[in-house]
Amino acid sequence: xxxxxxxxxxxxxxxxxxxxxxxxxxxxxxxxxxxxxxxxxxxxxxxxxxxxxxxxxxxxxxxxxxxxxxxxxxxxxxxxxxxxxxxxxxxxxxxxxxxxxxxxxxxxxxxxxxxxxxxxxxxxxxxxxxxxxxxxxxxxxxxxxxxxxxxxxxxxxxxxxxxxxxxxxxxxxxxxxxxxxxxxxxxxxxxxxxxxxxxxxxxxxxxxxxxxxxxxxxxxxxxxxxxxxxxxxxxxxxxxxxxxxxxxxxxxxxxxxxxxxxxxxxxxxxxxxxxxxxxxxxxxxxxxxxxxxxxxxxxxxxxxxxxxxxxxxxxxxxxxxxxxxxxxxxxxxxxxxxxxxxxxxxxxxxxxxxxxxxxxxxxxxxxxxxxxxxxxxxxxxxxxxxxxxxxxxxxxxxxxxxxxxxxxxxxxxxxxxxxxxxxxxxxxxxxxxxxxxxxxxxxxx
Amino acid sequence: xxxxxxxxxxxxxxxxxxxxxxxxxxxxxxxxxxxxxxxxxxxxxxxxxxxxxxxxxxxxxxxxxxxxxxxxxxxxxxxxxxxxxxxxxxxxxxxxxxxxxxxxxxxxxxxxxxxxxxxxxxxxxxxxxxxxxxxxxxxxxxxxxxxxxxxxxxxxxxxxxxxxxxxxxxxxxxxxxxxxxxxxxxxxxxxxxxxxxxxxxxxxxxxxxxxxxxxxxxxxxxxxxxxxxxxxxxxxxxxxxxxxxxxxxxxxxxxxxxxxxxxxxxxxxxxxxxxxxxxxxxxxxxxxxxxxxxxxxxxxxxxxxxxxxxxxxxxxxx
Numbered sequence: 001x002x003x004x005x006x007x008x009x010x011x012x013x014x015x016x017x018x019x020x021x022x023x024x025x026x027x028x029x030x031x032x033x034x035x036x037x038x039x040x041x042x043x044x045x046x047x048x049x050x051x052x053x054x055x056x057x058x059x060x061x062x063x064x065x066x067x068x069x070x071x072x073x074x075x076x077x078x079x080x081x082x083x084x085x086x087x088x089x090x091x092x093x094x095x096x097x098x099x100x101x102x103x104x105x106x107x108x109x110x111x112x113x114x115x116x117x118x119x120x121x122x123x124x125x126x127x128x129x130x131x132x133x134x135x136x137x138x139x140x141x142x143x144x145x146x147x148x149x150x151x152x153x154x155x156x157x158x159x160x161x162x163x164x165x166x167x168x169x170x171x172x173x174x175x176x177x178x179x180x181x182x183x184x185x186x187x188x189x190x191x192x193x194x195x196x197x198x199x200x201x202x203x204x205x206x207x208x209x210x211x212x213x214x215x216x217x218x219x220x221x222x223x224x225x226x227x228x229x230x231x232x233x234x235x236x237x238x239x240x241x242x243x244x245x246x247x248x249x250x251x252x253x254x255x256x257x258x259x260x261x262x263x264x265x266x267x268x269x270x271x272x273x274x275x276x277x278x279x280x281x282x283x284x285x286x287x288x289x290x291x292x293x294x295x296x297x298x299x300x301x302x303x304x305x306x307x308x309x310x311x312x313x314x315x316x317x318x319x320x321x322x323x324x325x326x327x328x329x330x331x332x333x334x335x336x337x338x339x340x341x342x343x344x345x346x347x348x349x350x351x352x353x354x355x356x357x358x359x360x361x362x363x364x365x366x367x368x369x370x371x372x373x374x375x376x377x378x379x380x381x382x383x384x385x386x387x388x389x390x391x392x393x394x395x396x397x398x399x400x401x402x403x404x405x406x407x408x409x410x411x412x413x414x415x416x417x418x419x420x421x422x423x424x425x426x427x428x429x430x431x432x433x434x435x436x437x438x439x440x441x442x443x444x445x
Numbered sequence: 446x447x448x449x450x451x452x453x454x455x456x457x458x459x460x461x462x463x464x465x466x467x468x469x470x471x472x473x474x475x476x477x478x479x480x481x482x483x484x485x486x487x488x489x490x491x492x493x494x495x496x497x498x499x500x501x502x503x504x505x506x507x508x509x510x511x512x513x514x515x516x517x518x519x520x521x522x523x524x525x526x527x528x529x530x531x532x533x534x535x536x537x538x539x540x541x542x543x544x545x546x547x548x549x550x551x552x553x554x555x556x557x558x559x560x561x562x563x564x565x566x567x568x569x570x571x572x573x574x575x576x577x578x579x580x581x582x583x584x585x586x587x588x589x590x591x592x593x594x595x596x597x598x599x600x601x602x603x604x605x606x607x608x609x610x611x612x613x614x615x616x617x618x619x620x621x622x623x624x625x626x627x628x629x630x631x632x633x634x635x636x637x638x639x640x641x642x643x644x645x646x647x648x649x650x651x652x653x654x655x656x657x658x659x660x661x662x663x664x665x666x667x668x669x670x671x672x673x674x675x676x677x678x679x680x681x682x683x684x685x686x687x688x689x690x691x692x693x694x695x696x697x698x699x700x701x702x703x704x705x706x707x708x709x710x711x712x713x714x715x716x717x718x719x720x721x722x723x724x725x726x727x728x729x730x731x732x733x734x735x736x737x738x739x740x741x742x743x744x745x746x747x748x749x750x751x752x753x754x755x756x757x758x759x760x761x762x763x
Contacts, residue, residue, distance in 0.1 A: 089577015091584055091653065339562055339578055362565050392569075422567035429572050 001206060003231040004241040005250075007379040009412045011234055011333065013207060016292050017171045017299035022179055024303045025289075025316060027099050031074045031307030032344040033059060034086040034094040038141040040066030045095055051078045056105035056283055059095050062133070068143045068347075069133040073285035073305035076100040085339050087329040087346060094344070097307070109280040114182050116221075118190060118278065125194040125278055132277030133347075134284045137269030138162060138237065139330055141348040144270055148194045150259050157262030158199040159192050160246050161271055163215075164230060166205060166237040167331025170351045172288040173268045175301040177204070177211040180272055181218045187275035188225055195264050200225040201246050202268070205232045234333060235410035239265045241379050254405045269350075289313060289345055293354030295321035304345050310352050311341035325357030333411045363420035374413035374423055380406045384413035388423045391430030396437055399430050405438070407431050481534055482510050488530045489520060494598050496521040496621025515539050522599075522619040545620035545635045547602070547613050551587040552648035552711065554608035558583060558662040574629040582661030585651040587611065587632055596627035615642055637692045642714040645695050645702065647672075649709045652685040659707075666709040672701035 036042040041063035053059060053072040060070040076099040084094040104110065120128070130145035150156055161184075165173040177184060184202075192200045202219070204212050206229045216227045230236060230245050239258055240251045242265055249261040258265055266274075269287065276282040285306050292299040297318025304313060310327070314320050320341070328335040329343060330350055337360075374384040382403060390399040404427070413423040486506035493501040497520050499508050509518055515537050520527050524544055532539035558581045564573050570592035578584045589609045594602045601617035602624055604610070611624075615638065625633045632650050647666055651658045655667030668686030680694035681701060688710070690701070702710045 085578070091578075091657070425567035425569070425572045429569070429575065432575065
């Protein structure tokens, strides 16, 4: 069975909510939409205080090419345009909407009927995806239409669908595959058509045998799409790792992007969102969120409208356990601890993880013993212990030579370190600083 | 005998020829250096802190010699005394520059600013800053990891364990600006030392709206503008919900201090006020802090009293 070549770790899976049905989440009283829910320029509000909106009404325009529009997930009245602490930990501008009823825009096709025909040409498909504000649903939130517009001179050869869900605890993609396999496959066909290729792979880790079986069965009706089971290993969901695992090609160091080896990688949630956007005219305003944790009474997968506060999801999953030490937005490996439970669900919120105090606190930091476990674990073939030290000593030039910019911040080094050293903290600081220096240098040229 | 003679003569001739070559080369390719550069460098403190903006003391000496006048050139470590010596060597005049001192513009002590989260990442303000608000609700205030303490080459900043904030020792501070660069939240500012070390400072850099600031910190500036209205010298400006006192214009009348509803404006190194009734309110924070430190004293025996004694008058006395 295939997997990527270099490094990787095996955290305990803890897929507590696996096999649970997707439950629709109740509407919130007030929905909050941060304006930067994606990588790139923040969206620009196109509603004002007091405006009435429906479900699916555009409330903010894309702020540039690398940006995405934001749509209301509820019907009601715009209460204010203010700021809210989002999953990044910072206070950012946001639109607040008081919920009244549940009235949808007429253009949205709300029927469950499966449509497998689409006469649109590639440009029209990309335009529809762009107009629906679809972004990568795996967590990085890169605007999908940008990925589907290859830079001049490059040619896509295949579409790879990331359904590995390598983060422990999370089961949102898994449950989606079990309940909407045909819609996903149709979404993949649309993505293939959009970039003009005939080959599509759906990569699933073999800890989800039911999903592999179901998707393989249904894929027979969709020409060109192939399901690829992969060996379980973190961080297989990383774009570069996934390309290596599925088609055996290695993406060169930045600034090269996956299209350099002919691959377009999309999340399985994105494929579903593309189906809904293109076929059903439904903009991206709801997603599946896993709410989980070892002490949580009822770990579940919720179909949640964007803007719902996380506290409401936690309440629906059995309430906040008493021993909660950390609330994490996303999975335990790459997710970020939240400052409070009122953080709204955004386009990239794949999960809410409640960790007990005992689990969540880091161990006491000790000296590096040069055991090189972090080197062995790094999926990009870097030397994290060295990069962390370079970050600590602010040696940015050396760090750049040591290829710090290829780091994908997967956290394998910190996870594997027996001395509990905060390696990724320093590496991330180093990467951000070096990235800033490089950008400044390029701007001068 | 003959062999020895040959060897001595051969070596002697070689030595003479090479000496001649070296002599010619040293004369031909001699680098002309202004002797005054060396003299100036000798006067400088040789801390190589970079506070003057030049790479080390030698770089600064070179810049002084090359520049026509000493305007804008100041060794913050040596101060006016050193600059006068430099001026003497170069035959220039050194204008008296107002001495400066680093000021930590945050008064969010443990009691003023409640903790809302726990940060357990690497001990570095830069990293803590990148994770968001930090341990309190204030996204602008001191993170308390001590990047400024590590950056100071003169041992002039120490963390006060009771307040959780860094304190500047005005005696040791040379205003080299290393801490200003080290702070990711730009809290530290170089301000005029003032007569007898007296100065008025807004001890807050929070740019959030008033309601949010008030929730996060008891002594955060809410940008209400009362101080701006009361200031007779036009020294206070309000931008982004935050007041700022221009130290060049401020005449230390202390009117703004009385007016500030949040007690964000603090008068440093002033003698305690007696006659006015406002005096009962102002020094409230100081005794409370002292009481707390007294209660904690038996626990932390390592903190010598000498460490806190000289630093407290700088920031806490109001």
